[in-house]
Amino acid sequence: MIQSFTRRPVLGLVLAGFAALLIGAAPSAQAPIVLAAASLQESLTAAADAWAKAGHPRPVISFAASSTLARQVEAGAPGDLFASADEDWMDALAAKALLATGTRADLVGNRLVVVEPGGRHSAIPAGGVRLARILSAGPLAMADPDSVPAGKYGKTALEKLGAWTAVAPKVARAENVRAALALVERGAAPFGIVYLTDAKASSKVRVAGVFPPTSHPPILYPIARLARSTNPEAEGFRRFLLSPRGRAIFARFGFTAPGRQR
Template structure:
């Protein structure tokens, strides 16, 4: 009887030691568009306060992140600033089936350094005269979503041909914003949420929503993901609590 009790004691102790030594759940890795920096960090903080491992987030242009995923980056979630790059990954079966969803929307604006007060006429020739007078900072209009939206808007308004030679192409929308903040460019085209995140620029004009394709940020879990925390965080982002975090930073409901 004593031997049996002793064995139970030893087994219980070993079990408790095993539980105590078990590593905590690993944090999911999220690759996200640069324009989501403050909002997604805030969402990750909220998720962590609920007792979950705080996601590790890497921010860059959606195009660069999509190429990293194609090259085998061991990420769990991808949040793109447009649908094109998510489509490209889905075509290659790199997006887990049934996990793609529209997260938020945004607006496109012209910014200038704080302290200036230029009135931006958002129509053809007049717009071209104002923005074509000096460097215009934009994310790369041939590959980065913010730049592609900006180019589409300028084409729609009849100003792209005149302005194009003066465009300074940045690697992502935050790099374009930084050029205006430093005074290296008198104007820039960024998202409204980027402008709200900086005290060193002001919004000089808001592009009509109809002048460019709808700005939609899709989120999805990646096929290679094996982290059980990833799906929970994805669902949190899409929940009312998650969307409320993005709304605080100026993001809108996704528009179709």
């Protein structure tokens, strides 16, 4: 049951954006480039700051939907590390031999929640007809359920709880989970499905319900070094993120540490 809880971009433009990113990264030519899921924004930024304070070049981080980033890697965009919000997009790169052998590991875990604008106090039912009626009353903000991890997890959960058929026509598809969160923050959607860490990062929304873990696959964020990376700092930063100190940073932002290596 859902528990109450209080408290295809155009390739040319994508590559041009990366060129601008690299220009902005000068003069530190050794700074590794990290392609990371949008939901890692605050935590990975904090980790990059900690790494820089230890005397390393500060990593340059590009945040976007995992699907967008994986397609960029496939298209040849520059990058050293990839942190995905699900295993599917990492699997897709592995299948094309785009990951450095032996560097893939599960970085963190997360929870899936329903959020609403702050100041409201909705009671989210356990599932079925009542859940479908509430979430389909107005636009439901979600990352694209056809490709973006948060949206895929959300669709699976709603299917499991018997609400997807009624809700699907009312879904406001966003390019990533933070864009979905922004719709709720602005009041453009009465409810949204995001990760718990996204909800914690915003003072403008409240968590109205938490999806049971059994309603969707485990939310795991794998990280790997890209096969074409030659930056010596990349592997060091990857290992730092997986270290106890790195995991403590993610835990501070509400992530869990699965600790499973492969």
